Amino acid sequence: MTNIIHRRIPALAVCAAALLALQGCSTYVSNGLADDGKSATQVVFPSIEDNSWRPEGTFPNLDNLRDVGPGLTKPQLYDLLGAPHFNEGIGAREWDYVLNFRSSGAVMVCQYKVIYDTSLRAQSFYWKPGACADMLNVKVAAAPPVATAAVMAEKPVPRQIQLATDALFAFDRSGVADLLPDGKRQLDGLAASLARARIERVNLVGHTDRLGSAAYNQQLSIARASTVRAYLMSTGLPSDRIFASGRGESAAVVQCRQTERAVLIKCLAPNRRVAVSVQGAEAK
Structure with missing residues (x-):
């Protein structure tokens, strides 16, 4: 670009x-x-x-x-x-x-x-x-039994997943056509996992590295999260329960100080991600 x-x-x-x-x-x-x-x-x-x-x-x-x-x-x-x-x-x-x-x-x-x-x-x-x-x-203590099987079936199962965008998209790209083969396999696996649960809400939050302007990175983070949303919808997941947003470069998880561009891009890879937060209930 x-x-x-x-x-x-x-x-x-x-x-x-x-x-x-x-x-x-x-x-x-x-x-x-x-x-x-x-x-x-x-x-x-x-x-x-x-x-x-x-x-x-x-x-x-x-x-x-x-x-x-x-x-x-x-x-x-x-x-x-x-x-x-x-x-x-x-x-x-x-x-x-x-x-x-x-x-x-x-x-x-x-x-x-x-x-x-x-x-x-x-x-x-x-x-x-x-x-x-x-x-x-270490064994985790078993949860006390609940009153009915119906209550157990509706137990919330929040999940936090981090998708590395370098594995999803070509660098600096964000469209469905830019999805890499491994990225598609990751999203197919995520979609299959979500299909087996009673999903209440899926939040997709895009993040970028610090390269480029803040305005550009904000748009890129939203575009990548929106592409992931569109892909999940294409597998049959309900559109009214999947929400996409972006935080640009504001939530970095690593800081890099390299001056050689290719090395810096590799170093900043963990910052380029789509965070997935799932709220719902386990299927029986």
């Missing part, structure tokens, strides 16, 4: 002292990573104290965490756990997280590392301390 020609990128120094750049400038990467991503001569965890983006970490969804396994792509891992917490970019072979768990009335802070192969598919996973892996075995 012609707008992209006029985009301006700030001339900031690579790997600024207070914020590690996302594309290969990290000093805490592990040593001797095998090409298949299944081993390393030394696994190195970054210091939480040096994390300038998200040192407090997150409380993960245990079901999502249990779904993490070998072969996942970065967009798939992003959908499950969100962006890495140490400013590691789309081309990095390691993503690190700070994950919090409640245990015996206290909060247990854990570090979780995912190592990718050279094709950037997740292959090996590490915990610090190692005992944190046991948190995946």
